[in-house]
Amino acid sequence: LFFNETYSPLSSDEIIAKEKANMNNKRFQHCVRVSETSRKLAKLNGYDEDKAALAGFVHDYAKQVPIDEYREVIKTQDFDKDLLNWNRAIWHGIVGTYFITRDLKITDPEILQAVWRHTTADTEMTTLDKIVFMADFIEPGRDFPGVDEARKITYEDLDAGVGYQLAHTLEFLIENRNKIYPRTLEAYNVWSVKSK
Numbered sequence: 001l002f003f004n005e006t007y008s009p010l011s012s013d014e015i016i017a018k019e020k021a022n023m024n025n026k027r028f029q030h031c032v033r034v035s036e037t038s039r040k041l042a043k044l045n046g047y048d049e050d051k052a053a054l055a056g057f058v059h060d061y062a063k064q065v066p067i068d069e070y071r072e073v074i075k076t077q078d079f080d081k082d083l084l085n086w087n088r089a090i091w092h093g094i095v096g097t098y099f100i101t102r103d104l105k106i107t108d109p110e111i112l113q114a115v116w117r118h119t120t121a122d123t124e125m126t127t128l129d130k131i132v133f134m135a136d137f138i139e140p141g142r143d144f145p146g147v148d149e150a151r152k153i154t155y156e157d158l159d160a161g162v163g164y165q166l167a168h169t170l171e172f173l174i175e176n177r178n179k180i181y182p183r184t185l186e187a188y189n190v191w192s193v194k195s196k
């Protein structure tokens, strides 16, 4: 495992060590697989493979940060205070960017935006946003009904993959009577519906 060292004053080894120390091994292995899948999707879509691999690796850096720490950061930093009404599923992308800059010293806006959007997606998505969003969904460790179709669709057409994932996530959230984050719904309306 080695990451391009132009995106942080920290070395590749230091970033890997910090990430390992911030999560359990299961989550760390997921991040490694998302990194590898991001690299693959970057190659297929003509995007910088090294940058995609790093963005994919750090996407869940803050997934296991304690809830109290999140609440403190949302209150004291420049985040929408409505986030206090949500939970770690929503926070770890959006607010996760704060911890990635603080701890891993990554400031590249494209990488941070891809992390920000990796759970909820958005109405507008850059190629890197789509790569990380889809790599998270189809990495080889994922196993849910439809994952093989998701992989096939995504490797053929990244945008179609985004539409597939958002519809799948909305179905899952509604099935379980979960609250829908408005951005997720807005993204679904752009990427998943057949007519606009």
Ligand code: GDP
Binding pocket: 060, 063, 089, 090, 093, 118, 119, 120, 136, 169, 172, 173, 178, 179, 180, 181, 182, 184, 185
């Ligand atoms: P992970 O971090 O690798 O597990 O994957 P994600 O970051 O993509 O998703 C984390 C969790 O957020 C998943 O369980 C999703 O179902 C959930 N999630 C995504 N969108 C929404 C939403 O709009 N509302 C709620 N309540 N949960 C969501």
Ligand code: FE
Binding pocket: 059, 060, 063, 092, 093, 118, 119, 136
């Ligand atoms: Fe995540």
Ligand code: FE
Binding pocket: 118, 119, 133, 136, 137
């Ligand atoms: Fe995701």
Ligand code: FE
Binding pocket: 030, 034, 059, 060, 136
């Ligand atoms: Fe993830």
